Amino acid sequence: MATSTESPLIEKYLEHVRVERRLAARTVELYAIHLSTLAEKAHAGGLALDRVQTAHVRRWMAQLHSAGRESRGIALVLSCWRSFYRWLGHEGLVGSNPVQDVHAPKAGRPLPKALAVDQAVQLADWHDEQADPWTEARDRAIVELLYGCGLRVGELTGLDLRASGNARGWVDLDAKEASVLGKGSKRRIVPVGTKAAEALAAWIAVRDQCPALPAALLRDPSAAAALFIGRSGTRLSAQSVWRQLRGRGLKAGLDAPVHPHMLRHSFASHVLQSSSDLRAVQELLGHANISTTQIYTRLDFQHLAQAYDAAHPRARAREERPASIPKKEK
Structure with a gap:
């Protein structure tokens, strides 16, 4: 069986990428492995490497796919083969690149990770008895806003205490709505639920008790505008929100590591499950295209499928069905 070490063309190409391209x-090493695969398939088909045609490459790609190779891995293999034949063309050894128009199969779009309703409520209701009241009030308000409003973490950290000409976003507790600046500098208004409004009011009541705030204001007067601040008195960063939320989720007893976008996904999925109003969810999330929002319909169907599997008597194997209740004797 031909291998990369038995092919002068492949050896010369590997020397080219090693010396001239300085890869x-x-x-x-990965190029050598992928080109060895190419040489093996060409040898099995009785072909010289410079006689390979596009139809051969398509068949070999299909074989890789059926063998379980993921789309990303196939794309890397094809990229290597494409580069090899491009070099052969520059050397005048082939008239055309047989890999030029061959592309890996598209990878299935992964479903967004969302919490179940009871998990989201468990996280939102959880109270950290060991945390100081200032941090606990802030983190509860963060969870309620992320889950209750579907905000992106950048939208959350960009919120100010009050509206102004320079504010990226703010919350109006009287109107129970938040104005946020989303992707593409597009502003949108989202409703703030009762629980989120209560948590925000509790946080705002203790926010200025941060000992470092006076010194922070001397260094940067704009720190007074931020809704969420850290112990240093400065605006809370997205990284801090990620870190705090992950720790809070673990303490609350959730199995999966929680991150801000998971709460946004949970918000969208749960609203869609209850309302089936895709356009409303699109507006609440600030998606420019409804196709972006439609992925949550797959999560909604997954929820329905799980309910069906758990409840319908024809969805499970006979041995998995609960025992029927015996009839009373007359």
Whole structure:
């Protein structure tokens, strides 16, 4: 069976990428592996490497796919083969690149990770008895806004205490609505639920008790505008929100690591499950295209499918069905 070490063309190409293109040693090693696969398939088909046609490459790609190779892995293999034949063309050894118009199968779009309703409520209702009241009030308000309003973490950290000409976003507790600046500098208004409004009011009541706030204001007067601040008295960063939320989720007893976008996904999924109003969810999330929002319909169907599997008598194998209740004797 032909291998990369038995093919002068492949050996010459590997020397080219190693010396002239100065690719990393690991990259050259991967190229050698992928080109060895190419040589093996060409040898099995009785072909010289410079006689390979597009139809052969398509068949070999299909074989890789049926063998369980993921789309991303196939794309890397094809990229290597494409580069090899491009070099052969520059050397005048082939008239055309047989890999030029061959592309890996599209990878299925992964479903967004969302919490179940009871998990989201468990996180929102959880109270950290060991945390100081200032931090606890802030973190509860963060969870309620992320889950209750479907905000992006950047939209959350960009919120100010009150509206102004310079504010990226703010919350109007009287109107129970938040104005946020989303992607593409598009502003939208989202409703703030009762629980989120209560948590925000509790946080605002203790926010200025941060000992470092006076010194922070001397260094940066704009710190007074931020709705959420850290112990240093400055605006809370997205990284801090990620870290605090992950720790809070673990303490609350959730199995999956929680992150801000998971709460946004949960918000969208749960509203869609209850209302089936895709356009409303699109507006609440600030999606420019409804196709972006439609992925949550897959989560909604997944929820329905799980309910069906758990409840319908024909969805499970006979041995998995609960025992029937015996009839009373007359």
